[in-house]
Amino acid sequence: MTDTSSTTGSGETPKAEEMSAGFSFGDFLRSPAAGALMGFVVVFCVFAIFGFSRNFLSIPGVTTWVNFASLVGIIAIPVGFLMIAGELDISTGAVLPAGAMTVAIVSGHYDLPVLVGILAALSVGALVGFINGFIVTRTEVPSFIVTLATLFAVAGLTLYLSILFINNTNSFYHAPDWAKSLFGGKVYGFNSSVFWWLALVAAFYFFLHKSPKGSWVFALGGDQESARNAGIPVRKLKISLFMLCSTCAAFAGALQVITFNSATSQANFGLIFNTIISVVVGGVLLTGGFGTVMGIVFGVLTLSIVTQAIGFTEIDRNLSFLIIGVMLLIAVLMNDTFRNLATSWSTSKKK
């Protein structure tokens, strides 16, 4: 390992200028996304082999898990941002149904324009995020506990308000045609949410890896005290990240209700696990300071294949949780290795 890494290192040095502008294979191998991509490829191939005869590669086979991935993915990336910044958000499991119910009540029950419903949902998300961020930054309470509290508080409030407004915990909503095709349509079996996800991936990628503020997120998770000393508005940034996360969860809820024409106020506890598993499988360090958007994308895709597409293969459905558990363990162990590789690569070079 040392051997190969040192040769790539010395080979890259002379063309450092050119390398910094373009894509470098050596860089990619050392990035946390590499492990996530390899995991995805392995899982995809295994499932393709076992699912070839059962339509895993057909359009319905592929869209099933891609559609699922898009909703998880819209939330998983901002959850990953928070983890990179050293925080955790599990309130998403309640914010998604809250967002969905808000759209259903505002636009469905009260017949207001669909955009008003979506804006209301996003505002609900932003508010929950602000509360999370505010409490986390003003107190010493770990974000896990704070968001656990808001998870239950928001879940309870959603149920209570649903009964209060429409006397039902579930609701139906048929969006007008233009909104339906924009937020809940289908293109070759792919839901609109897939395209929204792609757009958000591009935006999030730009923010974290290209924009100047991206480093700030890493700095929060790397060393918060130093970040504050370097003049980074730690509190503001953290609150913004919490707001982004909850707003994305609410947006996913809005997409869901417009796609499936129905909303439920039941908290989605599975989503919490799905987002966190995706982020960790995607190579984000649990302790913060390290991770990539593309890694999270591969993490989400891998998780979606294992949980959703297993029905299209000859693998027993019941094994999917086992596979996820094993995958998660391997990912965490690999992340450590990758991190060591990333730092030791440089040490081996200076000899």
Next chain:
Amino acid sequence: MSDKKPVLELRKVDKSFGPIDVLHEISLKVGEGEVLCLLGDNGAGKSTLIKTLAGVHQPTRGEILMDGTPTSFSSPRDAQGRGIATVHQFGGTYPLMSVGRNFFMGMEPTKGVGPFKVFDRAKANRIAVEEVQKMGITRITDGDRLVGGLSGGERQSLAIARAVYFGARVLILDEPTAALGVKQAAHVLRIVNEAKKRGLAVIFITHQVMHAMAVGDHFAVLIRGAIAADFRKGDKTREEIADLMAGGESMADLEANIEGYMETHDGHPPQPAA
């Protein structure tokens, strides 16, 4: 006492937290191109003094003067904006980030326009490597290297180079050599000299007399929140300074005591009192 004009001066600064007086009538000054060594044992109030200088705490009484005019720092950021840079023991660097990104943390160079401004990685890496090399760390040649792969001394040097590049006039070094080996410490001391040559006022906090003697022009010994001694280079010997730091107790006496004890106890040193 100094022929150079002081950049930063403290006049009879007191700091108390509630009823507890931590600093008592501290008067210090440091001029351009001068290294002031602040010596003191643990608990002498060094950290509080640094924090007061860096804008974390405001003095309870007394005044801080910058370039001769009384001033107060409302926050660490404010102090930084006026050219006071603090480098802490562990360098204030992020191990899992590249040298270039670390160097420009909070001050990222950008290219492009409007909302599509991107972090100019090539420029950041180039400047970071140049600046660090100017400080004499020639082993850093690639701005994409992760800081976690650097040695402790190199990380310190990176942080100091950063402060110098961003126009610091006063550099506060909080025990920069405490966690380092002999060679690494020598490294950092060289950088301190380099910063001094460039006309920075350096406040170097340490409890290692050797390190202080190597770079200091001016020394102040802090005991229980007060300045116990204030002298210039060459005024006192190493032993005298060590004695001062130990609170007046002569180090030589202490050593003699221990030796005497060891002779009577089969060569075992005395157990420290719990």
